[in-house]
Amino acid sequence: MSPARRKIAWRLPGQYLLVVIPPYIWLLLFFVIPFAIVFKISLAESAIAQPPYTAFYEYVEDVLTFRVSFANYLFLLTDSLYFDAYVSSLRIAAISTLICLVVGYPIAYGIARTQGPLQSLLLMLVILPSWTSFLVRIYAWMGLLRNNGIINSVLMSLGVVDEPIRMMNTEFAVYIGIVYTYLPFLILPLYANLVKLDNRLLEAATDLGAGPVSRFLRITLPLSMGGVIAGCMLVFIPVVGEFVIPELLGGSETLMIGKVLWGEFFNNRDWPVASAVATVMLVLLLIPITLFHRYQFREMEAND
Amino acid sequence: MTETTAITLKGPTSRAPSEAAGYIELVGVSKSFDGILAVNNVDLTIRKGELFALLGASGCGKSTLLRMLSGFEQPTTGDILLEGRSLTGLPANQRPFNMMFQSYALFPHMTVAQNLAFGLKQEGKGKREVETRVAEMLERVQMTAYYKRKPHQLSGGQQQRIALARCLIKRPKLLLLDEPMGALDKKLRTRMQLEVANILESVGVTCVMVTHDQEEAMTMANRIAIMDGGRILQVGTPDEIYEQPNCRYTAEFIGSVNVFDGVIVDDEVNYVNIASPQARNTLHIGHGISGFAGQPVSVAVRPEKIQISLERPAQPFNCEAGEVDDIAYLGSHSVYHVKLESGMDVSVTAMNDERWAGERLTWHDKVWVYWDEHSAVVLTS
Ligand SMILES: Nc1ncnc2c1ncn2[C@@H]1O[C@H](COP(=O)(O)OP(=O)(O)OP(=O)(O)O)[C@@H](O)[C@H]1O
Ligand SMILES: [Mg+2]
Numbered sequence: 001m002s003p004a005r006r007k008i009a010w011r012l013p014g015q016y017l018l019v020v021i022p023p024y025i026w027l028l029l030f031f032v033i034p035f036a037i038v039f040k041i042s043l044a045e046s047a048i049a050q051p052p053y054t055a056f057y058e059y060v061e062d063v064l065t066f067r068v069s070f071a072n073y074l075f076l077l078t079d080s081l082y083f084d085a086y087v088s089s090l091r092i093a094a095i096s097t098l099i100c101l102v103v104g105y106p107i108a109y110g111i112a113r114t115q116g117p118l119q120s121l122l123l124m125l126v127i128l129p130s131w132t133s134f135l136v137r138i139y140a141w142m143g144l145l146r147n148n149g150i151i152n153s154v155l156m157s158l159g160v161v162d163e164p165i166r167m168m169n170t171e172f173a174v175y176i177g178i179v180y181t182y183l184p185f186l187i188l189p190l191y192a193n194l195v196k197l198d199n200r201l202l203e204a205a206t207d208l209g210a211g212p213v214s215r216f217l218r219i220t221l222p223l224s225m226g227g228v229i230a231g232c233m234l235v236f237i238p239v240v241g242e243f244v245i246p247e248l249l250g251g252s253e254t255l256m257i258g259k260v261l262w263g264e265f266f267n268n269r270d271w272p273v274a275s276a277v278a279t280v281m282l283v284l285l286l287i288p289i290t291l292f293h294r295y296q297f298r299e300m301e302a303n304d
Numbered sequence: 305m306t307e308t309t310a311i312t313l314k315g316p317t318s319r320a321p322s323e324a325a326g327y328i329e330l331v332g333v334s335k336s337f338d339g340i341l342a343v344n345n346v347d348l349t350i351r352k353g354e355l356f357a358l359l360g361a362s363g364c365g366k367s368t369l370l371r372m373l374s375g376f377e378q379p380t381t382g383d384i385l386l387e388g389r390s391l392t393g394l395p396a397n398q399r400p401f402n403m404m405f406q407s408y409a410l411f412p413h414m415t416v417a418q419n420l421a422f423g424l425k426q427e428g429k430g431k432r433e434v435e436t437r438v439a440e441m442l443e444r445v446q447m448t449a450y451y452k453r454k455p456h457q458l459s460g461g462q463q464q465r466i467a468l469a470r471c472l473i474k475r476p477k478l479l480l481l482d483e484p485m486g487a488l489d490k491k492l493r494t495r496m497q498l499e500v501a502n503i504l505e506s507v508g509v510t511c512v513m514v515t516h517d518q519e520e521a522m523t524m525a526n527r528i529a530i531m532d533g534g535r536i537l538q539v540g541t542p543d544e545i546y547e548q549p550n551c552r553y554t555a556e557f558i559g560s561v562n563v564f565d566g567v568i569v570d571d572e573v574n575y576v577n578i579a580s581p582q583a584r585n586t587l588h589i590g591h592g593i594s595g596f597a598g599q600p601v602s603v604a605v606r607p608e609k610i611q612i613s614l615e616r617p618a619q620p621f622n623c624e625a626g627e628v629d630d631i632a633y634l635g636s637h638s639v640y641h642v643k644l645e646s647g648m649d650v651s652v653t654a655m656n657d658e659r660w661a662g663e664r665l666t667w668h669d670k671v672w673v674y675w676d677e678h679s680a681v682v683l684t685s
Contacts, residue, residue: 209427
């Protein structure tokens with residue numbers, strides 16, 4: 001190795017670290033440490049104390065004692081409520097993601113194919129609702145969906161129905177709220193992907209004899225898979241832990257793990273069980289997140 | 305190009321183009337974008353099995369013409385015929401034509417084999433047939449070992465062969481190449497020109513290619529059309545285009561040329577004399593042309609057709625005195641830039657076949673340049 005090379009090799013890590021370290025500090029501060037605390041609490045036992053759980057370690061008479069209990073995790077298994085809540089959350093998240101995809105793909109495709117100022121306008125319209133408070137928008141939906149809400153009033157005054165359709169406090173309302181709230185998170189990454197689609201590939205496919213359906217299924221759709229997956233993850237992951245929408249629109253009928261967690265934490269004041277619920281949820285979500293990253297990595301390699 | 309400006313050569317080199325049965329015919333094809341004519345009233349006949357090149361400067365409408373053949377654009381007026389049948393209204397995915405894009409447009413998410421199979425699957429061909437034809441085509445372009453690769457894992461030349469194979473596998477009635485060498489570097493370009501021309505010849509496909517590189521057109525094509533401003537100026541074999549350009553644009557576009565502007569003074573059956581303010585002596589052409597005395601014309605002489613010498617030649621015409629102004633030494637030959645007494649610059653190519661460099665002409669030598677009566681071409685436009 002020449003002296004010059006050695007100098008560069010010696011200096012590079014420093015500059016490299018400068019770029020790489022900030023994200024890791026961020027992750028450490030806002031993910032690893034909070035998660036470690038939650039995990040620690042999940043290994044404790046509930047106690048009437050401040051904070052309301054047993055200490056992780058005790059130092060009495062020169063003896064350091066760690067108190068680790070997996071009882072909370074076992075407890076999650078004994079009560080079917082938790083299992084049902086997980087399944088129900090995953091199901092609701094999966095179905096809403098699918099609805100978002102079915103509704104959002106054509107919108108993203110349409111915007112990506114639009115030219116000029118109209119395109120920016122359409123993008124604005126997608127983003128605009130998120131400029132008002134999320135809670136205000138959910139309350140607005142309550143006003144629409146209530147038994148004496150706007151939709152039912154209109155339907156009844158038109159004579160379409162005799163008595164109000166019950167929409168509030170049903171899963172239907174939860175889906176409405178979730179799809180409405182999370183649609184932009186699917187549209188935007190998908191749009192960003194579709195807008196890059198090389199029109200010449202579609203022309204080449206046409207030239208080789210492909211009609212519109214074949215072009216979509218064999219060129220556009222597979223090439224937009226990165227955007228589809230990114231968008232779906234951005235919807236699926238937060239929806240699994242969603243609390244506000246099922247609480248406000250779904251009432252007691254909708255069982256979701258976010259609501260269970262809230263109940264354990266604030267109503268039962270059982271912090272250890274609540275922490276165990278959160279930890280398990282995270283582990284469950286780690287599976288799709290890992291799959292997504294593997295896919296992204298492969299994509300990045302392929303596009304190199 | 306209108307009738308009156310066409311020149312009929314009556315010399316020994318003239319050869320009437322044999323009008324073989326038209327395979328693909330363009331009849332009065334025009335295309336306008338927002339009222340601007342990109343292709344202007346083009347009549348063209350493509351013969352079966354030939355490699356036809358559309359050559360012209362950037363923006364002259366070559367690509368637009370090609371896209372009308374492929375069906376991506378519809379002519380504003382005029383018609384395109386395949387074996388006598390009009391193709392108007394037939395969409396691109398139903399035309400038996402295939403186009404190789406300048407960027408190749410290989411599908412990045414498919415392997416080489418899947419790229420080749422794509423077109424056949426669209427035709428609804430069976431799995432067996434698709435497989436054998438893909439294997440056959442990979443063999444032909446010598447890419448069998450790469451069938452599992454994705455396009456981004458191939459070199460530029462390999463991508464080009466796959467793009468070509470993806471078209472040829474459909475056995476198109478017409479292959480369209482848009483700037484086929486445009487994405488390659490200079491060295492690879494020369495090699496691929498021959499390689500692609502060989503593949504096309506072995507398949508025997510009729511082909512129209514677009515290029516702005518005259519060398520590429522000359523190397524690969526059987527016939528060339530020179531385009532300018534949406535019009536076709538001349539159609540001919542590479543040597544016809546080079547030796548007998550029918551207008552100034554063509555003469556200057558292909559190779560380099562010395563052009564004298566003048567008027568016809570004697571218009572006889574077997575010779576023409578032209579007087580030009582740029583030349584002291586008469587410009588004499590040893591055959592008749594369809595012109596008239598007093599008609600303004602140009603006389604074009606290629607640099608390699610001009611002799612250069614220190615002594616005055618015997619002939620009274622086509623000879624001018626001058627001084628060597630500049631010399632470009634190119635190894636096997638040199639280009640001498642001679643300033644004539646009239647002030648005109650003439651370039652002359654001479655082989656460097658003397659044994660001693662000392663015998664060669666040098667700067668500021670008083671020289672004579674001259675050419676024989678069949679070396680120049682008269683251009684009326
Ligand atoms: N889709 C279009 N809309 C408007 N004008 C166009 C379009 N396509 C081509 N043109 C115009 O038509 C003219 C011819 O374009 P064309 O692409 O055929 O040129 P070209 O000969 O292929 O040039 P190049 O060698 O640069 O590719 C140009 O002036 C161009 O601006
Ligand atoms: Mg072009």
